[in-house]
Amino acid sequence: MQGYIKTGNSQPAWLFPFVVIIVLILSVLPLARLAMVGMTAFADGGVMTVLSEASLWSATYYTVITAILGTVISLVLGCLFAFLLTLTDIRAKGPLGFFFVLPMMIPPQVTALAWVQMSGPSSPLLKALHIAPPLGSPQPLYSVGGIALLYGVQHAPLVHLALRAGLMTLPRDGVEAARLSGASSLRVFRDIILPLSLPGIIAGAAISFVSCTGNFGIPAILGIPASIFTLPTLIFTKFSAFTSRTFGDVAVLSAIIAVISVVGLMIQDRALRGRDYRVIGLSGASAAFELGAWRLVFTSLVWAILFFMLAAPFFALVAGALVPAYGVPLTFKTMSLHAFEEILFRQAVTRSAFINSLSLASATALCLLVVTVLAAYTLTRRKDAASRIISSLIEIPYSLPGIVMAVCFILVFAAPIPILHVSLYGTIWIILIAYFSSFFAVSLKPVVSAFHQLDPALEEAARLSGAGFFRRLADIIVPLIAPAAGASVILVFLIACNELTISALLWSAGTQTLGVAIYNLDDSGSSDLASALSVLVVLMVVVLMLLLELLAKRLPKGVIPWRG
Amino acid sequence: MKTIVSAAAFVAASLFAIPASAANLVLYTSQPNEDAQATVDGFMAANPDIKVDWVRDGTPKIMAKLQAEIQAGNPVADVLLIADVVTLERLKEDGKLLAYKSPEAAEYDAALYDADGYYYSTKLITTGIMYNTSVAMKPASWKDLTKPEAKGLVTMPSPLASGAALIHAQTLAAVSGLGWDFYKSLAENGAIAAGGNGAVLKSVASGEKAYGMVVDYLPIREKAKGAPVEFVFPSEGVSAVTEPVGILASTKNADAARKFVDYVLSEKGQEGFLKLGYIPARNGMKLPEGFPARDTIKVLPIKAAEALKNTDQDLKTFSGIYGSN
Numbered sequence: 001m002q003g004y005i006k007t008g009n010s011q012p013a014w015l016f017p018f019v020v021i022i023v024l025i026l027s028v029l030p031l032a033r034l035a036m037v038g039m040t041a042f043a044d045g046g047v048m049t050v051l052s053e054a055s056l057w058s059a060t061y062y063t064v065i066t067a068i069l070g071t072v073i074s075l076v077l078g079c080l081f082a083f084l085l086t087l088t089d090i091r092a093k094g095p096l097g098f099f100f101v102l103p104m105m106i107p108p109q110v111t112a113l114a115w116v117q118m119s120g121p122s123s124p125l126l127k128a129l130h131i132a133p134p135l136g137s138p139q140p141l142y143s144v145g146g147i148a149l150l151y152g153v154q155h156a157p158l159v160h161l162a163l164r165a166g167l168m169t170l171p172r173d174g175v176e177a178a179r180l181s182g183a184s185s186l187r188v189f190r191d192i193i194l195p196l197s198l199p200g201i202i203a204g205a206a207i208s209f210v211s212c213t214g215n216f217g218i219p220a221i222l223g224i225p226a227s228i229f230t231l232p233t234l235i236f237t238k239f240s241a242f243t244s245r246t247f248g249d250v251a252v253l254s255a256i257i258a259v260i261s262v263v264g265l266m267i268q269d270r271a272l273r274g275r276d277y278r279v280i281g282l283s284g285a286s287a288a289f290e291l292g293a294w295r296l297v298f299t300s301l302v303w304a305i306l307f308f309m310l311a312a313p314f315f316a317l318v319a320g321a322l323v324p325a326y327g328v329p330l331t332f333k334t335m336s337l338h339a340f341e342e343i344l345f346r347q348a349v350t351r352s353a354f355i356n357s358l359s360l361a362s363a364t365a366l367c368l369l370v371v372t373v374l375a376a377y378t379l380t381r382r383k384d385a386a387s388r389i390i391s392s393l394i395e396i397p398y399s400l401p402g403i404v405m406a407v408c409f410i411l412v413f414a415a416p417i418p419i420l421h422v423s424l425y426g427t428i429w430i431i432l433i434a435y436f437s438s439f440f441a442v443s444l445k446p447v448v449s450a451f452h453q454l455d456p457a458l459e460e461a462a463r464l465s466g467a468g469f470f471r472r473l474a475d476i477i478v479p480l481i482a483p484a485a486g487a488s489v490i491l492v493f494l495i496a497c498n499e500l501t502i503s504a505l506l507w508s509a510g511t512q513t514l515g516v517a518i519y520n521l522d523d524s525g526s527s528d529l530a531s532a533l534s535v536l537v538v539l540m541v542v543v544l545m546l547l548l549e550l551l552a553k554r555l556p557k558g559v560i561p562w563r564g
Numbered sequence: 565m566k567t568i569v570s571a572a573a574f575v576a577a578s579l580f581a582i583p584a585s586a587a588n589l590v591l592y593t594s595q596p597n598e599d600a601q602a603t604v605d606g607f608m609a610a611n612p613d614i615k616v617d618w619v620r621d622g623t624p625k626i627m628a629k630l631q632a633e634i635q636a637g638n639p640v641a642d643v644l645l646i647a648d649v650v651t652l653e654r655l656k657e658d659g660k661l662l663a664y665k666s667p668e669a670a671e672y673d674a675a676l677y678d679a680d681g682y683y684y685s686t687k688l689i690t691t692g693i694m695y696n697t698s699v700a701m702k703p704a705s706w707k708d709l710t711k712p713e714a715k716g717l718v719t720m721p722s723p724l725a726s727g728a729a730l731i732h733a734q735t736l737a738a739v740s741g742l743g744w745d746f747y748k749s750l751a752e753n754g755a756i757a758a759g760g761n762g763a764v765l766k767s768v769a770s771g772e773k774a775y776g777m778v779v780d781y782l783p784i785r786e787k788a789k790g791a792p793v794e795f796v797f798p799s800e801g802v803s804a805v806t807e808p809v810g811i812l813a814s815t816k817n818a819d820a821a822r823k824f825v826d827y828v829l830s831e832k833g834q835e836g837f838l839k840l841g842y843i844p845a846r847n848g849m850k851l852p853e854g855f856p857a858r859d860t861i862k863v864l865p866i867k868a869a870e871a872l873k874n875t876d877q878d879l880k881t882f883s884g885i886y887g888s889n
Contacts, residue, residue: 325789326769423638524760
């Protein structure tokens with residue numbers, strides 16, 4: 001290792017090994033365990049039994065087809081918003097961006113529940129408006145199309161954000177030159193903007209595709225009633241019919257999802273190669289297009305889309321929480337707060353779910369922050385192969401579907417830990433460790449970008465004046481990266497609070513998370529209670545996002561996903 | 565340095581905020597959330613020194629969770645309160661249950677509990693037909709569900725998600741004149757089987773489907789709240805499960821667990837079930853509102869030992885008719 005640590009950059013000797021050990025525990029160990037169990041199942045021939053099951057292949061088919069359709073829908077929505085909000089002079093960009101990103105932050109099962117409440121013969125909202133479909137009409141969302149549509153809505157913000165990042169750096173002079181030569185807006189868009197934004201579109205498509213393949217909440221609520229199983233819901237049902245073969249089977253199924261995700265990311269990599277357009281010139285393409293008379297058209301279009309994506313499902317959710325019983329139309333007379341009362345004051349599950357989710361989320365966010373600051377410090381200072389490998393190892397668990405990581409951690413911790421003889425399976429600690437692993441990358445990103453903006457001269461001066469590592473950390477680094485650290489904490493907190501996929505497999509008595517509580521309430525037929533709890537969760541998400549907005553002025557660019 | 569110390573203290577504090585399971589008793593149950601909460605609340609009111617944590621899910625899922633925990637060497641549950649005797653009989657045979665002779669048993673019909681004290685039935689839950697009141701054809705017999713008027717409009721819980729649904733299928737399959745052929749003709753009539761009883765209730769009450777096989781208390785309760793549904797006890801008879809309670813042999817809280825068993829069997833506990841709309845198993849109790857007189861309800865017989873033996877085959881037969889769900 002000699003020679004790696006450059007003389008002008010003295011870090012404590014323990015720092016890099018410390019980060020390596022953390023990454024070994026959080027990334028390498030669980031994935032290696034999954035590979036091992038998968039291979040053992042393969043050697044035992046058990047894998048042939050799994051592979052010969054028709055359910056596996058239909059689940060693989062549904063996973064891929066819904067993910068592809070969902071990606072197409074998210075591309076259409078995401079590109080529309082990204083182009084309009086970045087390149088045109090449309091009004092109220094701030095609120096539009098905020099609202100459009102909201103679905104990404106809302107737990108997918110809540111999105112699914114809200115849309116179910118909004119459509120079909122069961123909709124309290126449609127009943128209240130007297131436009132509900134007749135008896136016996138199928139719920140249209142319980143289908144491949146329904147799942148894909150909701151994937152599209154849930155992941156459109158990802159495309160929007162991926163594309164927006166690229167559009168912000170588009171050269172303005174190219175557009176102006178074309179304009180001066182008399183090119184029409186359409187021409188400029190087709191010949192300059194579109195080719196240059198292709199990398200962003202491809203990246204967005206890949207992120208959306210991978211997120212779709214790993215989604216659990218949407219296919220669980222929309223697919224299971226129609227017997228449409230995707231790989232994550234199939235793994236979940238395998239656990240619901242536990243046999244001695246289950247661990248091996250789910251290892252194989254997880255491996256298939258992992259392969260689909262990796263293939264998706266490889267196609268992206270391939271598509272991006274050779275598309276590296278270096279652009280020179282003034283960036284910041286703000287308002288390259290003046291909409292003029294079209295402004296009214298586009299403004300009403302985007303607000304209409306937002307109405308159907310957000311407002312209508314949310315009102316349906318509220319209506320679903322206010323009806324006294326199924327099938328009763330919502331009127332001022334029938335309206336009842338019973339569900340909210342039950343959720344807030346009687347159900348122990350709600351209280352423990354709130355406590356669990358909030359403490360899991362804050363512990364994850366804060367513990368990760370400590371590791372993240374140290375990791376970002378050493379990873380940005382060392383620019384060698386080892387640090388690049390570590391960086392990508394941190395990325396892997398985040399890019400794999402949550403259900404795969406959950407299975408990994410079950411395999412690692414199902415048996416009591418040797419020597420200590422403590423079993424983590426069935427306790428809250430296994431969820432916490434799985435969260436550490438899955439959200440490490442989320443926590444790291446804002447902090448790394450803050451470190452990149454840090455002038456090393458400051459720290460160097462302190463070092464020359466004899467300040468030790470912790471002294472420099474406390475007096476120079478931490479204060480300078482504090483805003484990014486704050487954003488990192490809130491982002492991880494938000495995501496962890498709303499998590500369902502990992503905890504759906506790992507929860508036990510007293511360790512239900514909010515995601516699990518909502519899913520189970522709906523599953524047991526108490527969809528009024530599920531709706532009431534969902535309404536509370538949505539409100540919490542909005543408050544947290546507004547908090548980030550307040551922090552915005554003090555943050556480096558790009559740290560808050562929905563702001564430029 | 566101060567910042568780091570205080571940050572570390574903050575992190576440590578947030579870690580300790582994570583509740584380690586501090587409960588004295590863990591209950592795994594298949595009752596709906598509101599009922600499970602009411603049962604636990606009733607018990608804790610009677611035993612204020614015992615704190616209960618509970619997990620609710622369909623019987624097969626609860627059993628899967630338990631099996632996975634047993635295999636991992638860390639069973640969490642102390643007491644089970646789940647749909648059917650067959651499941652508890654299997655646990656008893658595997659040596660997973662603790663015998664306890666409850667003094668309350670004297671008030672129960674001997675057929676309703678295990679003679680060695682491994683489990684006790686707590687209530688009678690029958691499965692009949694519910695329908696949405698806006699339909700033209702009011703069903704009176706199981707066979708009505710195979711009529712053309714019900715084409716594509718019937719839903720039922722899947723035995724893979726509900727213990728009561730499994731017993732129901734096994735009961736009807738043994739009735740001459742119904743049998744598996746009845747399930748086949750239902751499937752040909754476009755009936756679907758997915759999810760638990762809650763899903764059936766939702767689907768019929770909301771008008772997505774018109775008819776459903778479902779446990780009695782759900783539609784009877786919802787009807788009282790104003791939902792447009794009706795429940796019938798079909799002429800051939802209904803199947804029944806008895807939601808037995810049992811203590812796991814691995815319990816670390818045997819005393820509290822025994823108290824829980826005594827409580828659900830006691831007059832007070834049984835009244836709690838009655839209030840929730842269940843038929844109590846204890847002798848001399850009233851019937852909940854909305855039920856016909858007890859002697860007019862014809863309960864179809866089931867042989868527990870035989871049902872246990874055939875369970876895997878029956879599940880396969882059912883899945884074969886209704887797909888993989």
